[in-house]
Amino acid sequence: MNVIIVGGGKVGRKLVEDFNGEDYDVVLIDIKSTVCEQVQDDFDVMCLNGSGTDLAILNEAGTSRADLFIAVTDNDEFNALCAVMAKKIGAKRCVARVRNREYFNQLDFMRNALGINLIVNPEYATANEISRMLRFPAAIKSETFAKGRIELIEFNVDSDNALCGKAIYEIYRKYKIKVLICAVRRGDDVYIPNGDFVINSGDKLHITASHQDLAKFMREIGIIQKKVRTAILIGGGRISFYLAAQLLESGIRVKIIEQNIERCRELAEYLPKADIVCGDGTDKNVLGEEGIDNVDSIVTLTGIDEENMIISMYAKTRNVDKIVTKVNRVSFAGLMENMGVYSIVTPKNITANIIIRYARAMKSAVDTEMLTLYRIVDNKAEAMEFIVNRESEITSRPLADIKIKKNVLIAAILRKNKMFLPDGNSILEVGDTVIVVTTRHISSLGEIIG
Amino acid sequence: MNYRMIAYSTGRILVAVAATMTIPLALSLYYREGNVIAYLIPIIISIAIGAAVSIKTPKNKSFFVREGFIIVALAWIGISLIGALPFYISGQIPKFTDCFFETVSGFTTTGSSILLNVENMSKSLLFWRSFTHWLGGMGVLVFTMAIFTAKDTRTTHMMKAEMPGPIVGKLTSKWQFSARILYLMYIALTVIEIIFLLFGGMPLFDSVVHAFGTAGTGGFGIKNTSIAFYNSAYIDYVISIFMILFGMNFNIFYLMLIRKFTQIKDNEEIRWYLCIIAASALIIAFNILPLYKSFGESFRYAFFQVSSIMTTTGYSTADFAKWPMLSQMILVILMVIGGCAGSTGGGLKVVRVMILAKVMVRTIKNTASPRSVFSVKNDGKQLETGVVKGIMAYLVVYVIFAVISLIIVSLDNMDFTTTVTSVIATMNNIGPGLGAVGPTGNFAAFSPLSKIVLSVGMLAGRLEFYPILILFSPYTWKRS
Known part of the structure; x- marks a missing residue:
């Protein structure tokens, strides 16, 4: 598949890295020659030095043959213009990053009028992710499949956890709750475990289950799910704005601490229900005064990674239950994640994941349709949701008789709105939604057959 | 360092180069030369x-410029040592330094x-030599890249080290695909040349070997008098033209294939190249x-020698060491x-x-006029100062190495002409120089030390x- 990316910034580079690892032909267009040189040295892609709105450059990049055209520079109007030009030249699908709120409000109109297939708003997507995290506070991360009917969460096994030292089959036998441990991260390695796998303290488990079962399971193993009722957001940027709006809607009380008085006034105007505090969120006294000791959750969203990290660490010492930290630099995100207690969001990864998911869905074969794709465990594994939409080899026999590739796990099946966990006797049917967890790259259900 | x-x-x-050695092995069997062992040992x-070292993919794949350059240098020295073995084991070149020199030169x-006498050598070895x-010519790394599927992303560092020229651009977004196209x-082009040579009445073996020599701009002949042996104006012109083609940037052929003729027309280097040859x-x-x-005859010899030297091939149809000083100087x-x-x-x-x-x-x-501002352009695009500085530095390195x-x-x-041209001819990968190393002479008379120095010069010049x-x-x- 031919992919053209305009803009080699944080997201552009991440996309190049991800596409390059898979079977895509990538051309990157960037106005800075240093960026081009750097990317060309690091990845096996072609780089063109020039503007994404320059017709000659677009032609040289082969836009007329492109399957996917992605504009992710830091300028909304430029991205939209690139995408429109690419579409006119003949690119099959176009993606543009547009983050301005005014544009975002008229999203449908822009999509239709300009012919842009996917408009990504990094801040909005990040806010979505954070609000999911706050809804399931025991998990470091949580994703949902099948319109929220199935959850996939990541959580940390502490040394006093009941699961410690138990093999997975023992866990299933003991609790008799329909959950599936589908991936385990131990140190830098990722395992797709079988029944004999023994859980150690420090492991990070990825579990799928329905919402109710998951809550029950967490209760049984001694992790209490406390609902988040209040939240403090440090920093009043775009993410804060979107997040506050979403949280307020689901009945969570929100307090935003922002330094800039102008921005505070703006926020107060658009978010009348939220408490807006003008002050320095890195100041211990301000945090104390605004009730860090009583709040359920704190989300650090300033523009500076270090500040976010330090505020989160401080919040931890004040026993805040749920802490979400925004970290722009991925290398730091790893550092925080290793400490295990923080939930990390990295906007550029979230944006890149949305675009990759879109690209992968384009590739998926005819007999199945990919609905969602989440990259879990530091992008080392993927969880995907497919719809089986016609008879094929995979629907012909019980799963035990199908030779499935190594490191591929069918985590859950959803049939007629009821979720069940597959075993060897299960047979897939047309219309099923199937959730697959794997450390490989696949884009259709047929590819899991070994 | 990884x-x-x-x-x-x-x-x-x-492994890739050893695999290609099976071709002369097969030829040796076909011609019943009885020196199969000379190929089997190096292959094994x-x-x-x-x-042993490449059966398992390394866990740590981190790989930077330094590693890339070292791989290229080591690989070229390695294949030269392995490639020298057939000459040594078969006993057709008795001394190993000579075998090494000959293979590096190849x-x-x-x-x-x-x-001293090329015609004495067995056919399979002549084939291997060419x-x-x-x-x-195109590069062993490019060759390896084209046949092995690799998911390494940092190959650019290696390709940069092997491909000649100050700016390395690839044809398509993936190196492997580019390598295959190349x-x-x-x-x-090689096959087309073989066909043209066959039409000129050259035997099949000779055509193939000479086409290899032209394609790589190498210049190993299989006759003591090189191409002059055939004494045919047709063959001279065919080889001249193909030498010129192989001396051009291969991107040009790719641009021709995808019909982007304007980009070819804008290529300044090709214009300079063709003008220098014509003049x-x-x-x-x-x-x-x-x-x-007649003028026709003198032009035929001049044109052949000029294309051969300019493209650094080194075939000859005339002993230009006996030409007037002006001609020698131009060459x-x-x-x-x-x-x-x-x-x-x-x-x-x-x-x-x-x-x-x-x-x-x-x-x-x-x-x-110190206050005026100028810019240096290539193909109508402004050159970055980095590129210009890189070229200046390159020239300095080149001169110091030569000295x-x-x-x-x-x-x-040796005499002055021989000493100077032997270094120039090897470092620039041409072949024959002037004086004792002229078209009719050879490098046998040098001491083993000089042969090793010249071999290193050839490798350094190529890379x-x-x-x-x-x-x-x-x-x-x-x-670090």
């Missing part, structure tokens, strides 16, 4: 070494030989007119200029000379100095 990754990549290249050695597409030209075009051929043709019967200058970037030719490369000339003009103008080689080679106490310098620099091996 030693595991260096071993892995070098090992794969060894290199596959054993190569497989892979680096130089074409300098230590053989085949090293063909492989080395080799396909390379194979196609030199005309001047020499007039200069040597008294030696030949020596052409030796230094060399072919185009991205071709199989050696030398400084036309584009470097062109940019240096432009910088010189600009500097003179700037000295006269050191000259001093060591002078220990042999454009940096990989070899980095390999032998103590700084590289310090822990």
Whole structure:
């Protein structure tokens, strides 16, 4: 598949890295020659030095043959213009990053009028992710499949956890709750475990289950799910704005601490229900005064990674239950994640994941349709949701008789709105939604057959 | 430094080259030469070494510029040592330094030989000798890249080290695909030349071997008198034209394939290259007119020699060591200029000379009017200062390398012309020089020390100095 990316910034580079690892032909267009040189040295892609709105450059990049055209520079109007030009030249699908709120409000109109297939708003997507995290506070991360009917969460096994030292089959036998441990991260390695796998303290488990079962399971193993009722957001940027709006809607009380008085006034105007505090969120006294000791959750969203990290660490010492930290630099995100207690969001990864998911869905074969794709465990594994939409080899026999590739796990099946966990006797049917967890790259259900 | 990754990549290249050695092995069986063992031993050695280090993919794949350059340097030295074994084991070249010199000369597409009588050598070895030209011309790394599927993303560092020219661009977004296109075009052009030569009445074996020599711009012949043996104007012109084609940037052929003719027209380097060839051929043709019967004849010899030297091939149809001084001087200058970037030719490369000339003009103008602002352009695009500085640095390295080689080679106490042109002819990957190493002479008379120095010069010239310098620099091996 031919992919053209305009803009080699944080997201552009991440996309190049991800596409390059898979079977895509990538051309990157960037106005800075240093960026081009750097990317060309690091990845096996072609780089063109020039503007994404320059017709000659677009032609040289082969836009007329492109399957996917992605504009992710830091300028909304430029991205939209690139995408429109690419579409006119003949690119099959176009993606543009547009983050301005005014544009975002008229999203449908822009999509239709300009012919842009996917408009990504990094801040909005990040806010979505954070609000999911706050809804399931025991998990470091949580994703949902099948319109929220199935959850996939990541959580940390502490040394006093009941699961410690138990093999997975023992866990299933003991609790008799329909959950599936589908991936385990131990140190830098990722395992797709079988029944004999023994859980150690420090492991990070990825579990799928329905919402109710998951809550029950967490209760049984001694992790209490406390609902988040209040939240403090440090920093009043775009993410804060979107997040506050979403949280307020689901009945969570929100307090935003922002330094800039102008921005505070703006926020107060658009978010009348939220408490807006003008002050320095890195100041211990301000945090104390605004009730860090009583709040359920704190989300650090300033523009500076270090500040976010330090505020989160401080919040931890004040026993805040749920802490979400925004970290722009991925290398730091790893550092925080290793400490295990923080939930990390990295906007550029979230944006890149949305675009990759879109690209992968384009590739998926005819007999199945990919609905969602989440990259879990530091992008080392993927969880995907497919719809089986016609008879094929995979629907012909019980799963035990199908030779499935190594490191591929069918985590859950959803049939007629009821979720069940597959075993060897299960047979897939047309219309099923199937959730697959794997450390490989696949884009259709047929590819899991070994 | 990631030693595991260096071993892995070098090992794969060894295996790939060993695999190609099965062709002369088959020929040896076909001609019943009885020296099968001469190929079997190196094949087994290199596959054993190569497989041992490359059977398992290294866990740590981190890989930077330094590793890339070292891999390229090691791989080229490695294949030269392995490639020398058939000559040594078969006993057709008794001394190992001579075998090494001959093989390096082959892979680096130089074409300098230590053989006193080429015609004595067995056919399969002659084939192997010329085949090293063909492989080395486009690059063994490009070859390995084209056949092995690799998911390494940082291959650019290696490709940069092997591909000639100051700016390396690829044809498509993936290196592997680019490498395949390059080799396909390379194979196609070689086959076309073989067909043309067959039409000229050249025997099949000779056509194939000479086409390999032309394609890699190498110049190993199989007759003592090189191409003059056939004494045919048709063959002379066919080889001349193909030499010129192989001395051009291969991107041009790709642009032709995808029908982007305007980009070809805008390519300044090709224009300079063709103009230099035409002008030199005309001047020499007039200069040597008294030696030949007609202008047609003198032009034929001048044109052949000029294309051969400019593209750094080194075939000859006339003993230009006996030509007037002006012609000899022009040829020596052409030796230094060399072919185009991205071709199989050696030398400084036309584009470097062109940019240096432009910088010189600009500097003179700037000295006269210090406040005026000029820009140096190539193909209508402004050149980055980094590229210009890189070329200047390259020239300095080139001169220093030549000076050191000259001093060591002078220990042999040959005459001035021989000493100087032997270094120029090897470092620029041409083949024959003037004096005792002229078209009718050879490099046999040099001491083993000089042969090793000249071999290193050939490798350094082919890889454009940096990989070899980095390999032998103590700084590289310090822990950081």
